[in-house]
Amino acid sequence: MISSELLTDLLAPAGDGLIEPMAQARLQALVDAVPVALMEFRLQDGRLLLLAANAAARRMPGLGAVRHPGVDASEVFDLLANTPLMDQLLGVVRVGAPLECRQVVREPGRLLLAWDLSARRVTNDCIVVTVRDASEAENLRVSLAASERALEEVRRELREQTDVFNTMESLARTGHWRRIEDPGETVLLWSPGLCNIAGFEQQEWVDPERAVSGILPEDRHVFDKIRERGSGLDVEYRWRRPDGEVRWMRSRVQRTLPRDGVQVVMGVVQDVTDEHRAAEQLREQLLFIQRIASRIPGFIYEYRLHSDGGTSVQYISDAVREFMGVEPHEVTANHGVLMHRVVPEDLPLVQRSAMMSVRKLVPWQCEYRVRMNDGSVRWHMTNAIPHREADGSVVSHGFTMDITDRKLAEQEIERLAFYDALTGLPNRRLLLDRLQRSIAACQRTRNLGALLFIDLDNFKDLNDTLGHDMGDQLLAQVAARLVGSVREADTVARFGGDEFVVMLEALAPDLQNAATQAETVAEKLLASLNQPFNLDGAQHYSTPSIGITLFGDERLTVDELLKRADLAMYQAKAAGRNTQRFFDPDMQAAVNARSNLEADLRQGLARGELLVHYQPVVDHHARLLGAEALVRWRHPQRGMISPADFIPLAEQTGLILPLGQYVLQTACEQLQRWSQHPDTAHLSISVNVSARQFRQPGFVAEVLQTLKNHNADPRQLKLELTESLLLGDIEDTIARMVQLKSEGVGFALDDFGTGYSSLSYLKRLPLDQVKIDQSFVRDVLTDPNDAAIVRTILALAKSLDLEVVAEGVETTGQLSFLRLHGCEGFQGYLFGRPGPAETIDALLDPAG
Numbered sequence: 001m002i003s004s005e006l007l008t009d010l011l012a013p014a015g016d017g018l019i020e021p022m023a024q025a026r027l028q029a030l031v032d033a034v035p036v037a038l039m040e041f042r043l044q045d046g047r048l049l050l051l052a053a054n055a056a057a058r059r060m061p062g063l064g065a066v067r068h069p070g071v072d073a074s075e076v077f078d079l080l081a082n083t084p085l086m087d088q089l090l091g092v093v094r095v096g097a098p099l100e101c102r103q104v105v106r107e108p109g110r111l112l113l114a115w116d117l118s119a120r121r122v123t124n125d126c127i128v129v130t131v132r133d134a135s136e137a138e139n140l141r142v143s144l145a146a147s148e149r150a151l152e153e154v155r156r157e158l159r160e161q162t163d164v165f166n167t168m169e170s171l172a173r174t175g176h177w178r179r180i181e182d183p184g185e186t187v188l189l190w191s192p193g194l195c196n197i198a199g200f201e202q203q204e205w206v207d208p209e210r211a212v213s214g215i216l217p218e219d220r221h222v223f224d225k226i227r228e229r230g231s232g233l234d235v236e237y238r239w240r241r242p243d244g245e246v247r248w249m250r251s252r253v254q255r256t257l258p259r260d261g262v263q264v265v266m267g268v269v270q271d272v273t274d275e276h277r278a279a280e281q282l283r284e285q286l287l288f289i290q291r292i293a294s295r296i297p298g299f300i301y302e303y304r305l306h307s308d309g310g311t312s313v314q315y316i317s318d319a320v321r322e323f324m325g326v327e328p329h330e331v332t333a334n335h336g337v338l339m340h341r342v343v344p345e346d347l348p349l350v351q352r353s354a355m356m357s358v359r360k361l362v363p364w365q366c367e368y369r370v371r372m373n374d375g376s377v378r379w380h381m382t383n384a385i386p387h388r389e390a391d392g393s394v395v396s397h398g399f400t401m402d403i404t405d406r407k408l409a410e411q412e413i414e415r416l417a418f419y420d421a422l423t424g425l426p427n428r429r430l431l432l433d434r435l436q437r438s439i440a441a442c443q444r445t446r447n448l449g450a451l452l453f454i455d456l457d458n459f460k461d462l463n464d465t466l467g468h469d470m471g472d473q474l475l476a477q478v479a480a481r482l483v484g485s486v487r488e489a490d491t492v493a494r495f496g497g498d499e500f501v502v503m504l505e506a507l508a509p510d511l512q513n514a515a516t517q518a519e520t521v522a523e524k525l526l527a528s529l530n531q532p533f534n535l536d537g538a539q540h541y542s543t544p545s546i547g548i549t550l551f552g553d554e555r556l557t558v559d560e561l562l563k564r565a566d567l568a569m570y571q572a573k574a575a576g577r578n579t580q581r582f583f584d585p586d587m588q589a590a591v592n593a594r595s596n597l598e599a600d601l602r603q604g605l606a607r608g609e610l611l612v613h614y615q616p617v618v619d620h621h622a623r624l625l626g627a628e629a630l631v632r633w634r635h636p637q638r639g640m641i642s643p644a645d646f647i648p649l650a651e652q653t654g655l656i657l658p659l660g661q662y663v664l665q666t667a668c669e670q671l672q673r674w675s676q677h678p679d680t681a682h683l684s685i686s687v688n689v690s691a692r693q694f695r696q697p698g699f700v701a702e703v704l705q706t707l708k709n710h711n712a713d714p715r716q717l718k719l720e721l722t723e724s725l726l727l728g729d730i731e732d733t734i735a736r737m738v739q740l741k742s743e744g745v746g747f748a749l750d751d752f753g754t755g756y757s758s759l760s761y762l763k764r765l766p767l768d769q770v771k772i773d774q775s776f777v778r779d780v781l782t783d784p785n786d787a788a789i790v791r792t793i794l795a796l797a798k799s800l801d802l803e804v805v806a807e808g809v810e811t812t813g814q815l816s817f818l819r820l821h822g823c824e825g826f827q828g829y830l831f832g833r834p835g836p837a838e839t840i841d842a843l844l845d846p847a848g
Contacts, residue, residue, distance in 0.1 A: 197270075747769070
C-alpha cells in the first residue's frame with residue numbers, strides 16, 4: 001500500500017525536486033490507474049484548497065472543478081456545498097480524526113449522486129479525500145428498504161386481517177378447522193375462535209380424538225352423520241366444555257378435491273346456544289300466550305302478507321271458536337271463513353282498512369259487525385300491528401274482542417245526548433251539528449237547503465187544560481207525522497217545548513225552485529198536522545205556524561238561520577196562525593225595531609214616560625158613569641207611541657206586569673181624588689188586566705193592597721178581563737174573581753164576541769159587565785152579520801143580567817141602533833177621546 005507521504009509527493013505539483021522525473025512519471029501513472037478518486041486539500045487562510053487529484057477524480061461526475069488546482073473544496077463538492085460536509089472536512093484537518101461517510105443527493109424521482117467518502121490528515125495542514133461511486137449500492141439499498149417496507153406492510157395487513165377474522169369469529173361465536181390428509185400423515189388445525197367456543201386453550205394443532213371429546217354421547221350419532229355425508233350438511237349437537245358447561249353447536253363440513261395426493265376437509269362451527277335458549281324462551285312464551293289467549297275475552301292471530309301477494313293466517317287462538325263460530329284449523333286452512341261472518345255492509349270497510357294497514361305499515365283498528373250461527377249480530381273490534389320481515393313479507397299480530405255491550409252503551413249515551421227522550425227525534429244539539437254540516441255542503445255543491453221552524457198554536461192552553469200527559473201524547477204524534485211527511489234524508493228535530501225544526505237538504509240550486517220545493521213540503525206538513533189527533537180516545541185539533549228560510553245562497557251562521565226561521569214563524573202567527581210564511585228582510589228590520597222599542601220601554605218605565613189617560617163611559621142619556629184607564633207613552637224623541645205598538649211587546653217580554661201595576665196604582669190614586677168631591681165620587685174606573693198579570697200568584701193580594709194604600713173604594717174599581725183567561729184554569733180564574741168580588745171589585749169581559757167564550761163558563765163567572773168590541777160596532781149599520789152579533793150579545797147579556805158597554809161609538813147612527821136594541825152604556829169618540837183626568841173633570845163642569 002502507498003504511504004501517505006508518498007501520496008503527498010506524488011500528488012504534489014512538478015518542479016518541487018523531491019524525486020526524479022522518471023520515477024515521478026511512473027508513480028503518477030500508478031496513482032491515475034487507481035479506480036478510486038483521490039484528492040489532496042490544504043488548509044490555507046481558513047479555506048481548503050485543492051492541491052492535486054488523480055484521473056479517477058477528474059472522471060467522476062460531480063467533481064468538475066477538480067481539474068483546476070487551487071480551487072476551494074466547496075467548488076469541488078459543489079452538489080454538497082450546502083451540507084455539513086465542508087465543516088466535517090475542516091474538522092479532519094484541525095482535529096486529525098478520520099472521516100468515513102456516505103453522501104447521497106436526490107431530486108424527486110432521480111438519484112443525483114451516492115458517494116462513499118473518506119478523509120484523513122497527512123500533514124498538519126493537508127488531508128487526502130477518497131471518493132467511491134456508491135450509486136448502485138444505494139439503489140440496491142433503497143430497493144431493499146422498499147421491499148422490506150412492502151413486506152412489513154403485507155405482514156401488518158395480514159396481522160390486521162387475522163385479528164379482524166379472529167374478532168369476527170369471537171363476536172359471531174364461530175370457529176373453523178382444517179384437516180389435511182396425506183398418505184403419510186393427518187393434521188388437524190383449529191382456529192382461535194373454535195378453541196374459544198370449545199373451551200380449549202389457544203392451540204393450532206389439535207389431537208383428532210380430543211377434537212370430538214366434548215360431544216355428548218347421545219348426540220354423537222348426529223356428528224357421525226356429517227362425517228359420512230362428507231359436506232354440505234348442517235348438523236346441531238351439544239358440546240360439553242372442560243368447565244362442564246353444555247352448549248349447542250351447529251357445524252357444516254366442506255371437502256375439497258384431492259391435489260397431489262393431499263385431501264383437505266374444512267369445517268365451520270358456530271355456538272348457537274343463545275338461539276336455542278331464545279327458541280326455548282319463545283316456546284315458553286307462546287305456551288304462556290296460548291294459556292292467556294284461552295282466558296281473555298277475545299282471540300289473537302298472526303296474519304301474513306307474503307312477498308308474492310299471497311295471504312295466510314299462521315296462528316289463531318282457540319277463542320275464535322266462541323267469538324266467530326269457526327274452528328281454528330278452518331281459519332288457518334282458509335282465513336276467508338272469517339270474512340264470511342262479517343255483515344256485508346261492513347265488509348268493504350274491513351277489507352279496505354286492513355289492506356291499507358299492511359301496505360303502509362300503520363296500526364289497524366276497525367269496528368264491525370259479525371253474524372253468529374244463531375243469527376244474532378255482534379260488534380267486534382280488531383287491533384293489529386304490522387311489521388315487515390327480512391323476506392319482504394308483512395306480518396300483522398292482532399287481537400279481536402267483542403264490544404257489543406260497549407256499543408249498546410254508546411248508542412244509549414248518544415241517544416240521550418243527541419235525541420229527544422219523548423219523541424225520539426234529534427234534539428237541538430244534533431240539529432245544530434247537522435245544520436252546520438249542511439251549510440258547508442251547500443257551499444260545495446251549490447245546492448240550496450231550507451229550514452222550517454214549526455210551533456204548535458195554543459199548545460200551552462192544551463197543557464193547562466188537559467194536563468202535561470196529554471201534551472206529551474200530542475208532541476209524540478206530531479213528531480211521527482212530521483217524520484212521515486218528509487224524505488228519509490231530511491232531518492226532523494225537536495227544538496224544545498212545542499217547537500220543531502225540519503231541515504231540507506239538496507234542494508234546487510236556484511232560489512225560485514228551492515222556495516217552491518220548501519213551500520210544497522210546508523203545505524204537506526200543514527195538511528198532516530191539521531188532521532185530528534187521538535188523545536186518550538178523544539179527538540183533538542192542533543194547528544201549526546211554520547216559518548221558512550232558505551240557506552246556501554249566502555254565508556250565514558247557524559244562529560242567524562234559526563233566527564230567520566223563528567222570525568218567519570212569528571210572521572205566520574201574526575198572519576192568523578195555521579199557515580206558513582217565508583223569512584222577509586223587512587221582518588228582520590221589524591225585529592230590530594221591536595228590540596229597540598223593548599229597550600226604550602224598559603227605560604221609559606224607569607223614567608216615568610208612561611201616562612194614564614181616561615176615556616169617558618156614559619149611559620144612554622149621555623151622563624158620565626166613569627172612565628176606562630188607558631196607558632199612553634210619550635217618548636222623548638218619538639213622541640206619542642201607539643198602545644198597539646207597545647202593549648203586545650209588553651205582553652211578550654213580561655213588562656206587562658210592572659206596566660199593569662203602574663196603571664192600577666194610578667187609577668186607584670185617581671179614584672181617591674174623585675172620592676173627595678161629590679160631583680165625581682160616583683165615577684168608576686175600568687182597568688184592563690192581561691191574562692199573564694191575572695194569573696200571577698199574588699195578583700189578588702196586590703190589587704187589594706193597592707186599593708188600601710190609596711184609600712180607594714173597591715166598588716168603584718172595575719177590572720176588564722179578556723176571553724183568553726177562559727182558556728186557562730177556569731176554576732182558578734173563578735176563585736180569584738170571587739175573592740176580589742167579595743171585596744167589592746167589579747169585573748167586565750172586554751172585547752166580548754171576538755174569542756171563543758164558552759157559555760157554560762160564562763154563566764159561572766161573577767161578571768158585572770160585558771163590552772161589545774168596536775169591530776162589531778163599526779159596521780153595525782152596514783153589515784147585517786155585525787148587526788146580528790150585536791143584537792145577540794145584547795140579548796145574551798140581558799138574559800144573564802149583565803150590563804153592556806159598547807166600545808168604539810163614533811156616530812149618532814151607531815148610538816141610535818144600540819139604544820134601539822137595549823144598550824145602556826157607551827164609550828167612543830162620539831163622547832170623548834182618551835185624555836188626562838182633567839178632561840173628565842171638564843165634562844162634569846163644562847162651564848169651568
